[in-house]
Amino acid sequence: MTKMSEEKNTQLGSIGSVLWGFDMLLRVLKNTRKQYTISAININDNGTNKSHLAICIDHAWNLFRKYYKLTDESRAYVVAMALDPRQKYKYFYRHWPKKYWAEMRAKVEGMYEEFRINDDDAATSPSSAKSQSQSVKRRKINDFNIRDFRFEHENVRESELKRYLKASCLKLGSDEENDTFDILEW
Numbered sequence: 001m002t003k004m005s006e007e008k009n010t011q012l013g014s015i016g017s018v019l020w021g022f023d024m025l026l027r028v029l030k031n032t033r034k035q036y037t038i039s040a041i042n043i044n045d046n047g048t049n050k051s052h053l054a055i056c057i058d059h060a061w062n063l064f065r066k067y068y069k070l071t072d073e074s075r076a077y078v079v080a081m082a083l084d085p086r087q088k089y090k091y092f093y094r095h096w097p098k099k100y101w102a103e104m105r106a107k108v109e110g111m112y113e114e115f116r117i118n119d120d121d122a123a124t125s126p127s128s129a130k131s132q133s134q135s136v137k138r139r140k141i142n143d144f145n146i147r148d149f150r151f152e153h154e155n156v157r158e159s160e161l162k163r164y165l166k167a168s169c170l171k172l173g174s175d176e177e178n179d180t181f182d183i184l185e186w
Helices: 002-006 016-043 052-073 076-082 090-095 098-115 126-139 146-151 160-166 175-180
Strands: none
Touching: 016 052, 016 076, 016 090, 076 090, 076 098, 090 098, 098 160
């Protein structure tokens, strides 16, 4: 899994590929586990013994689940997948149970809030202080907020993250385009 996430400019080349890689491997192990557990029950008279292969599959499945759970300790895995313009939150909605969605969104939005450049902070350079105070005066006349009156809510602007997530996912035409897609270049 570590090697997979280190590949650059391939379908496997990002930290985001770790989560879907785990999802894919766990699904394969789960299906194989069912198959060999059922086969072992059909073969054995008492239905309690498992084949050696079924025991190995159980061990591998539990080991993968343990390491997959460790990805919860870092927001980077979820954020990397959400920031891939080809998937955003859609991957999670398709492959993860609904009970995990709120936590996933909280991780992405929390990291965005932590690292975003506040428009007000960016606009407070000495040269822009005068234009900023004029802008505030234009919006408010005697404590009357014109923007609130016109648009019926206080915050007209959405965050860059919300606009990004609302936009359609990037659809590439071929496997080759997806394999060579460079998210940083995008």
